[in-house]
Amino acid sequence: MSVPDAVPARRTGLLLVDDQALLRMGFRLVLEAEDDLEVLGEAADGASAVRQAIALRPDVVLMDVRMPGMNGIEATARIVAALPECRVIILTTFDLDEYAFGALRAGASGFLLKDSRPAELTGAIRAVATGDAVVAPRVTRRMLEMFSGFxxxxxxxxxxxxxxxxxxxxxxxxxxxxxxxxxxxxxxxxxxxxxxxxxxxxxxxxxxxxxxxxxxxxxxxxxxxxxxxxxxxxx
Missing domain, CATH: 3.40.50.2300 (Response regulator)
Structure with missing residues (x-):
């Protein structure tokens, strides 16, 4: 009697959003090396990110903050409003974490620094995809200081x-x-x-x-x- 083929595990669909093509390429190379992650598309600005998210319905969006036209905070708010099941991870540099409060209020599920190690990036994506939230420790410390202003x-x-x-x-x-x-x-x-x-x-x-x-x-x-x-x- 033949044994039925195993059903392949569902892969986590990703959308990469950054106005720097080289950064998107680097993230894609890291992520596509993982069997359980799949890059569905890319966007270079917030407006394109919203359109791509609605069309592709990714599980997780990796979102830059500063981009031409619509920024990452506004794009996050629109994506979360249109796709409540979609999770957004903000990719930031240490100098840009003043945007943390606005992005969190917009519905982001986490923050990572752009210089995070590959294992940190993939681990964060898996955690957020299962409903958890992730904030890089260095961002957390600065973010808590920033909260005092609000x-x-x-x-x-x-x-x-x-x-x-x-x-x-x-x-x-x-x-x-x-x-x-x-x-x-x-x-x-x-x-x-x-x-x-x-x-x-x-x-x-x-x-x-x-x-x-x-x-x-x-x-x-x-x-x-x-x-x-x-x-x-x-x-």
């Missing part, structure tokens, strides 16, 4: 909220603790160790937090935590 000077919630932003009142005390740890960049394993919980319990808490607050992923949770004053940069 918060009240004291870092406190707005007056009249009873000391807690109204958006967070749906969370239980334990969920608030986990939410704060999550916003500080701790992994599930680190949160579990800190609160002496199992990783499975932490994962459940994180899922409930995202659901209650209608957040796409951990990156949006970080944005809300700093917006609400639950976590203050530098403290």
């Amino acid at each position: 918060l009240p000077a004291s870092g406190e919630p707005a007056p009249g909220t009873g000391g807690l932003d109204p958006r967070l009142r749906v969370l239980t005390p334990r969920e608030l603790e986990v939410f704060g740890a999550l916003a500080e960049g701790l992994s599930n394993a680190e949160i579990a160790a800190h609160f002496m919980l199992s990783e499975a319990t932490v994962k459940t808490h994180v899922g409930r937090i995202l659901g209650k607050l209608s957040l796409r992923d951990r990156v949006q949770a970080v944005v809300l935590a700093y917006e609400s004053g639950l976590v203050t940069p530098g403290l």
